[in-house]
Amino acid sequence: MTTPALACPLPIPADQLIVLGHGSGGRLSARLTEQVFLPAFRNAALEQLDDQAIVPVPGGRIALSTDSYVVKPLFFPGGDIGELAVYGTVNDLAVGGAIPKYLTVGFILEEGLPIATLQRIVESMAQAAQRAGVLIVTGDTKVVEKGCGDQVFINSAGVGFVPNGLTLGARQVRPGDRILLNGSLGEHGITILSQREGLELAGDLRSDAAPLNELCAAIVAAAPGLHAMRDLTRGGLSSALNEIATSAQVGIEIDDRAIPVTDAVRGACEIFGLDPLYVANEGKMIAFVPEEQAAAALAAMRANPLGADARIIGTVTEKHPRMVTLRTRLGTERIVDMLAQDQLPRIC
């Protein structure tokens, strides 16, 4: 006698399915990493959970990073998917203190994509690689049937050289560190959202996509006691600060009046009901610097065009570990939590 087959399999509960938020860089992403990826792949480099892994090679150390890009639309004011694929991976290496050198690129194309579209993306990647001073040394192309992809997805993985003696990372952050930000928040995310929603804004809203490697190298040179840097992509400033507060077991206090946001972004955020602290950037970063080196780091940032508007936005504290608080423009304080999900899927 055999067990009768179920006429219909039981449906899988909704909380056991992948949702867009699992790709958001927010709390759902973190949970997927903790529950699925870390237990399976566990090793010392991966467990740092920084944006890049630092690993030994025979003559020193290299940094490795990878990101896939699924941004929609492919082209937008200030950039395109190709630029993001270069700058995003360059920046993940650079904030680890590495000098980005080589990229690999993998394309997943949807059948029916105009070759001219691919060509435009590839030319943009070539220019971006030149600007960032990296070589695209190997690649791969796969094509999936129409309806099984969405025009173009790009993965880029990067290799950077890590200077001898340098050790940056979320876990190095210490109470007393000053938090420096290189410029205004939210431009990339709001540009993408405005394009999708067909919103015509008065200000010229453009993505801030840019390579941060020279800026990061300048900070490393100016502030040898530097503890950590992070770029502010998916999940924005709030995700980066919350991740670091958790990793380093510290509190973080930031001051809203010190955080630059353009009028155009502020206006669009009001229309969309978004908080610029949570919106993605593609050319913004924060640095954690001991108090006595903060002025030197700030001066070095301001000397670089991508840090012209740099500010000290906050301080690391021993109080309320693992918590990020904001002093508002009204002088009150509020907790800056990590979002469970992204506000905006497919932002990069």
Add this chain to the structure above:
Amino acid sequence: MTTPALACPLPIPADQLIVLGHGSGGRLSARLTEQVFLPAFRNAALEQLDDQAIVPVPGGRIALSTDSYVVKPLFFPGGDIGELAVYGTVNDLAVGGAIPKYLTVGFILEEGLPIATLQRIVESMAQAAQRAGVLIVTGDTKVVEKGCGDQVFINSAGVGFVPNGLTLGARQVRPGDRILLNGSLGEHGITILSQREGLELAGDLRSDAAPLNELCAAIVAAAPGLHAMRDLTRGGLSSALNEIATSAQVGIEIDDRAIPVTDAVRGACEIFGLDPLYVANEGKMIAFVPEEQAAAALAAMRANPLGADARIIGTVTEKHPRMVTLRTRLGTERIVDMLAQDQLPRIC
């Protein structure tokens, strides 16, 4: 006065659209590389057009490789997309003579994927990484809306250490070289196709997915004059041989009677009307070895379980450069051309 807008944009001619064949590893893939990627990204490492790029780091050289995996179905006899993502990139490094060390992985998930499916794939990747002796050191996850992807796409990029003094590559191949193959052809491609078509075959048809790094290292050790190795993935043996004949400007002669193909694969190939020379493998490779070291290389291959059935299948000649010919079982000769497109999309 403004120019009137076209009521309807002109359709893009079909030959200017991406088709499945552009991802096949065949002639359309090669054309896309020549016409789109090479002109934009040109540099010495990329121009070698090997399966991996060899680049300098302080203290030595590393090999870099990347591949995206879009195989359908995700799970099949002998493997799954996770194993392919590990072994495929490991093998691309190993055939360059590198010792594979580190992998990065990027997931593009479709909304609605059961987390249990992801978990199963990730556990398989962890086992595969352990078997191949590599560490997965960093990763990324993106999620796209339902209908904009197809369950799971995986990119893996890899880093290997290149032993001092070793220079392998298609351009090193010389007339007189013997061509060695580590085992029977077509098992991966035919297994995938049989799964898709629901074909029940008598023989136990299984993918040959396996990590070739130890086998490759054994060949390097046994045959110091080794010129090149290639793994036989998309496009099968014929694509690999044609690429090398073109790169090295040599002729290649192979003998069908020397090429092992199991009865199960041969039978399925007859049903599907396929030639095993063109079918993808995931655990097969060829080596180009000077005549005087061929016996030593063959013995080293046979001493490894993944090369137990290794054979010398042909010779590199000065005759008919850029052409691959096959001596058939009937004693006649025919040209083994490169396919314009893949026989089987989404095979890896």
